[in-house]
Amino acid sequence: MTETEADLRRLPASRVQTAAFYEVKDLAAGDAVVLLTADDPRLVMESLNLQLRDALAWQTQATAEGFRTRVVLRDETEPADVVDLLIRDHRRVDELLGRALRRINAADAAGARPLLAEFAAGLRRHIRVENELLAPMLPQPAGPDGTSHVAIMLREHEEILAQLGEVEASFAFDAAPEAWEVEPFVAILSGTLAKHEHREESNLFPHWAAALRARPAPEQPALLARVRAMLEGGEDVKT
Ligand SMILES: [Fe+2]
Ligand SMILES: [Fe+2]
Structure with missing residues (x-):
């Protein structure tokens, strides 16, 4: 130190x-x-x-x-608020996907599989927090062209989940797929996710951070704890 x-x-x-x-x-x-x-x-x-x-x-x-x-x-440092926690979670899932992609590019699809499983679970939890907990309670600001940033977020989540499904399907056909069979799907998802996170962080999150600061102070620690628990899998839907 x-x-x-x-x-x-x-x-x-x-x-x-x-x-x-x-x-x-x-x-x-x-x-x-x-x-x-x-x-x-x-x-x-x-x-x-x-x-x-x-x-x-x-x-x-x-x-x-x-x-x-x-x-x-x-x-x-401790996350300052829910938005800070979500931004950190973006970096965490990006890192997992990046590591998976590096394994695939090293022709080690089997080594990528557990990383992708962890990534998929984390990404689904992250999207649930944004869709089911935060979108209904926080404002829905509109961009200069009148489109709601939340509507854009929800649409992009659909697209991301569909692409995640493609990645999982590419791994499901074969216990040990070839890297070239799975790489395109992972690369497409990686690009879509990066753009989505950037848009959220620059267009939507500043509004959400301001709205959160305006809510009663005693609510903040409880909400932060709830989001943290959801991101860690504490409220996963059992299937
Ligand atoms: Fe998102
Ligand atoms: Fe996000």
Whole structure:
């Protein structure tokens, strides 16, 4: 557990983000990096976090000489709210699917099978949380063309579940399928899912996060616990 400090206050503003990137890109579990900056680093941190796929959590304090920002890995902090938990869950299922795809590309479809099973269970739970728990209780904001972001989400979930069914079918025909038999289905699903998650996170989740913050404070921990339990399989439908 180490904490290092990087003083970026003398750098030109145009170089702060790159310098900060090199300071935090190899941040390990348990470690922290403290960035000292002359200007408020909010925008720099947000775009850095985007660059690192939401891996970071940070707190900034104004000091007499500028700003002091302590950066840690987001996974080590408690999720701030339900939306934060869902974004982390996106990364978790993506990682499982990515590992499965790497096994398939290494001609090891058998090795991909348990990863895909875990991915499928996690994805179905995630979609249930969004469809059955959150969509009915949270607002249904519309985009600039009037289409509801929730309606788009529900339609994309249908498409994703259909593609997941194709992946599972490609594995069901044969105990040990060839990689080329299953790869196209997994690759298509991976692309569809990535686009869907991006759309949710940029179009819908900011509205949902604001709506959640506006609800009574005592509700928040209970809702967070319920979503966590659902994502962990605590409310799986028995078949
Ligand atoms: Fe979704
Ligand atoms: Fe989602």
